[in-house]
Amino acid sequence: MLPHVERALLAGHDLVLLGERGQGKTRLIRTIAGLLDEWTPVVAGCEINDHPYAPVCVRCVRLKEEAGMDLPVWWRHRDERYAEKLATPDTSVGDLIGDVDPIKVAQGRTLGDPETVHYGLVPRANRGIFAVNELPDLAERIQVALLNVLEERDVQIRGYQLRLPLDVLLVASANPEDYTNRGRIITPLKDRFGAEVRTHYPLDLDLEVDLILQEAELAAEVPRHLLETLARFTRFVRDSKAVDARSGVSARFAIAAAETVAAGAMRRAALTGEETAVARVADLPAIVPSLMGKVEFEVSEEGREQEVMEHLLRRAIAETFRRTLGGADLSGLLDRFDAGETVDTGELVTAGDLLTRLGPVRGLAKIMAALDLAGDSPGQAAAAVEFALEGLYLTRRLSKDVSGDEATYRL
Secondary structure (H helix, E strand, C coil), X not given: CHHHXXXXXXXXXXXXXXXXXXXXXHHHHHHHHHXXXXXXXXXXXXXXXXXXXXXXXXXHHHHHHXXXXXXXEEEEEHHHHEEEEECCCXXXXXXXXXXECHXXXXXXXXXXXXXXXXXXXXXXXXXXXXXXXXXXXCCHHHHHHHHHHHHCCCCCCCCCCCCCCCCEEEEEEECHHHHCCXXXXXXXXXXXXXXXXXXXXXXXXXXXXXXXXXXXXXXXXXXXXXXXXXXXXHHHHHHCCCECCCCCCCHHHHHHHXXXXXXXXXXXXXXXXXXXXXCCHHHCCCHHHHHHHHCCECHHHCCCHHHHHHHHHHHHHHHHHHHHHCCCCCHXXXXXXXXXXXXXXXXXXXXXXXXXXXXXXXXXXXXXXXCCCCCCCHHHHHXXXXXXXXXXXXXXXXXXXEECCEEXXXX
16 A cells, blocks of 8 residues: 555645555554655745745745845745645535635725635645545535645635645545545546555554554553454454455454553552553453444344344454463463362452462473463463363364353363
8 A cells, every 4th residue: 555655645646545544544644744845945925835935826936026035925835735624524625625704894994805715734835635424424515625726736715816826735534434424526527636545454464563662552461362353353343244345344453452452450449549550351251342343244134233242252262372381381381270179260250369360380481481471470370271171172172151241161
């Protein structure tokens, strides 16, 4: 995707980013402003950022004629040269392009005076970047107002013989389903965009994990193997035939899942007095009911949503277990169950209690090393043990009984 964006920018093309929700379209658009010069000169007090050497608005042209080389100049930072509008059905042409300013008229100026114009967001982004999020949500008659901006690079404001040649890059975002469901981008407007770039979700698992680490605000420690499980779970949900692929599964799904798991660990620490809050497998089931609202299921799956999500979560845990501990020696852990012993755990069972119930485990250090748990805290040790127990259950080497928030592992 990035090479396509780079080529479009080097070509000076306006572009539309097309992709499912939660693919970082808005984030990408906002980073484009970082390519602008950090500071740029503008005519002091100009609403549309006129260049001092080549002003285009009536006011600045008059000031240049009067002041000559003494024309006052301001310096505008690149952050001020980026404007963004979320397209909503109530957006008007006046919001985007401009309209008559009744206050200026009330001050005694005539309606035909070009200086009575109140400029909209697009002219105010002159010599900068203007972004429209969810472009298909704009009413079609409002989209027409952007035709001249994209092709002739000027704006037309009702009742005025006014032509403002603008220097603006227009970038828009849209979801594919928007073309048929909520609205559409009119054909003449699509034709005027120089480039259409399809966005996508992270292509590999490590990028998905990195995205979670970058964006999630975690209230407790979430070990890497659990983050990998959540990333896998997200990808399984995206690929599931039970989920409507047209709507997609946002990257916010995985971020919210990680934050929910961390919150579960923090809740356990607050209620039990546990010294360090470390997330464990017992915190994972809570994400299913909290995240179902982020997923659009196929009509044929109505009533089975929770069952589908729980199945995909178990798959994600099992797959992560096979990758991390599939080749590990877990006989020391299995030995604890040879005499018919059981181990009880749950979301409110502290790490110390879990380790006490389990007793000494031969090879625990190697299990923790395989899971990249370098610390020696009880919370990390409990996270490693509980993940290994759940993996052994999912690979049919242990059985598990669940009662409410408690789970019992046995042979």
